[in-house]
Amino acid sequence: MKNRLAQYLRVKHLSMRAFAEKCSINVSVLSRISEATSPANLKHIDESSDLNVDWLLTGEGEMLKRAIDMGTSSTSVVSEKPFRTYFKEENVRMVPLLNIDSVGGMHSANEVGEYEPEFILDMLPFKGAIQGDVAIKETGDSMSPRIPSGAIMLLRRVMEWQEYFGYGHVFVLVLTDGRSITKRGTNGVENPNEYVLCESINPSYPSEELPKKMIFSVWKVIDVLVHEGY
Template sequence: MNRDWLLYGEGEMLKEIIGNGTSSSTIVSDKSFRTYFKEENVRMVPLLNIDSVGGMHSSNEVGEYEPEFILDMLPFKGAIQGDVAIKETGDSMSPRIPSGAIMLLRRVMEWQEYFGYGHVFVLVLTDGRRITKRVTKCIENPREYVLCESINPAYPSEELPKKMIYSVWKVIDVLVHEGY
């Protein structure tokens, strides 16, 4: 595999191995795949070993004290520098984000000033939990709370104190493997 082709869409997809172990451009050319990488704004994004859970009272599979590391690099259309990918655990966000789905996340830097209600976010809480919820405005006390909603109707909405939120990551895209 040609690293420059994978990261930047330059050169050929595969390298041909020559007798002494050096490489040159491959005789295999997949122009349509290269074009996708160039024209569709695809960027390789690190898939981290952490997860986010749909349930407010569920534990993450990867605990807060386990070191974070990159498992893989995945291509996402529309990704930008700083985006990361993580796995979803649990079914409270199903069917839109089923357990096992990979989410492309983008950090929301000034969330205290403007949240962007109505979107799905991964909230990193001050106790280390990571939860995935659609966040809407809390009508009763919007200055101190947000309303966290599940997609799955079996799970009730809950108010979450803003002071419990450490960081906010907007879900930009979701990859779902349907097994067929």
């Protein structure tokens, strides 16, 4: 339980003392948390935080007890936004939303600088997500209207992209210079072994050839959450 509590505090960027005060528990009691912790203290944790007490006790299920419709948690950085209502369906998985972004333009800079440390902003539910998936934000409009600026993308890493790229899909390409770009990858180039053709959805942005040696890793865009407004 101590290890799971420490993991939760790292995800939420909370100190032991701050969490203890939030839950109205003595910090010395919280630091010695165990299976013998009183039901009253567990009730304080359950009522005062988004920590899933069942997960804390057993390690089973999800860390965060988030309302499926994302409508009641005040700790969520996106809970106030009316994302698509498929959160009400079953078979969803909580996926870490990272503090990094991907840009549509190949010559645009990411909003999050390459030297800023990566951390988890929140945990978001996605239908069909699997272990290892992550979520990040899209910046820029070259992939609009399919992926507008501000959308959140569910990404899955392509492990053997050098051997099989999976042309025709939309990917986030992490480049060797630290940038991340969102493009549809195709093989419409003279030398497909060394280059990939990066296409935009927005017709205002031309296609460009990208040397494969500039690619550090490839992430396939599995799903997109769009803030549709009221």
